[in-house]
Amino acid sequence: MKLLKVEDLKKYYYSGLFKKEVHKAVDGVSFELERGETLGLVGKSGCGKSTLGRTVLRLLEPTSGRVLFEGQDISGFKGSALKNLGIRMQIIFQNSESCLNPRMKVYEAIAEPLRLHRLCERDEEKGRVQELIEAVSLSEELLFRYPRELSGGQLQRIAIARVLGMKPEFIVADEPTSMLDPLVQAQILSLLKSLQENYGISFLFISHDMEVVKWMSDEIAVMEEGKIIDFR
Numbered sequence: 001m002k003l004l005k006v007e008d009l010k011k012y013y014y015s016g017l018f019k020k021e022v023h024k025a026v027d028g029v030s031f032e033l034e035r036g037e038t039l040g041l042v043g044k045s046g047c048g049k050s051t052l053g054r055t056v057l058r059l060l061e062p063t064s065g066r067v068l069f070e071g072q073d074i075s076g077f078k079g080s081a082l083k084n085l086g087i088r089m090q091i092i093f094q095n096s097e098s099c100l101n102p103r104m105k106v107y108e109a110i111a112e113p114l115r116l117h118r119l120c121e122r123d124e125e126k127g128r129v130q131e132l133i134e135a136v137s138l139s140e141e142l143l144f145r146y147p148r149e150l151s152g153g154q155l156q157r158i159a160i161a162r163v164l165g166m167k168p169e170f171i172v173a174d175e176p177t178s179m180l181d182p183l184v185q186a187q188i189l190s191l192l193k194s195l196q197e198n199y200g201i202s203f204l205f206i207s208h209d210m211e212v213v214k215w216m217s218d219e220i221a222v223m224e225e226g227k228i229i230d231f232r
C-alpha cells in the first residue's frame with residue numbers, strides 16, 4: 001500500500017465583496033508516494049507549492065479532495081486524531097530560526113516536542129536528545145547554546161533533530177536549504193538523504209532549484225497555476 005495518496009485536492013481562497021473572487025491556489029492535484037521515497041515539487045513562485053504541502057498535512061483545510069495516509073482518509077480528521085497525525089507527518093521550513101524560540105537553549109528546543117507529545121519517559125529524555133543531536137551530526141556541546149550563537153546550517157540541523165524526535169513517516173521539506181550557502185546546502189541535502197535511508201522517511205521536497213530536486217527525488221512533479229502539469 002502507498003504511504004500517501006492525494007486525490008483531486010483543491011485549496012481555493014475566496015476574497016472580495018461577498019467572497020465572489022476565487023483564487024485557485026491548488027486546483028485538483030493528485031499524486032502518490034511510496035514509503036521511503038521522495039517526490040520533488042518544482043514550479044515558479046506563487047504556483048501553489050507551499051499551499052499544496054500544507055494542505056496535504058492538514059495545516060490548511062482543503063476546499064475539496066482526499067488525502068489517504070496508509071489507506072486512511074485523513075481529510076475529515078479532527079481533534080486528537082489530527083494531533084496524532086501531526087506527529088507522523090512533519091514539515092521542515094526554509095527559515096528554521098523562526099521555529100526555534102530564541103530564549104530556549106538547543107537542548108530544550110529538541111526536548112520540547114518529546115515532552116509535549118509524551119514521546120519518552122522523563123528519565124530517558126537526556127539520552128534521546130543526545131541520540132537526536134548525533135543523528136544530525138552535531139556535537140553535544142551545542143545543546144547548551146542559544147539559537148543566536150549558531151550558524152544557519154547548524155540551526156537547520158537542529159530543526160531537523162526536533163522533527164526526527166517525533167519519528168515522522170512523512171516530511172514536507174519546503175525549500176529547506178534555499179537560505180544556505182552552496183556547501184552547507186549540499187551537506188543538509190546529504191543529511192536528509194541519509195535520514196531517509198536510515199529511517200525510511202518519505203519526502204515531499206519543494207524547491208525552485210531543478211538541480212537540487214533532481215538529486216533528491218525519485219520522481220518530480222512540475223506545478224503551474226495550482227495544477228501538476230507533468231510528472232518526470
Ligand SMILES: Nc1ncnc2c1ncn2[C@@H]1O[C@H](COP(=O)(O)OP(=O)(O)OP(=O)(O)O)[C@@H](O)[C@H]1O
Binds near residue numbers: 046049051
Ligand atoms: N491565505 C491566503 N489567501 C489568499 N491567497 C493566498 C493565501 N496563501 C497563499 N495565497 C496565494 O496562493 C498562491 C500560491 O501560493 P504558494 O505560497 O503556495 O506558492 P509557492 O509556489 O509556494 O510560492 P513560493 O515558491 O514563492 O513560496 C499565491 O498566488 C498566493 O498569493
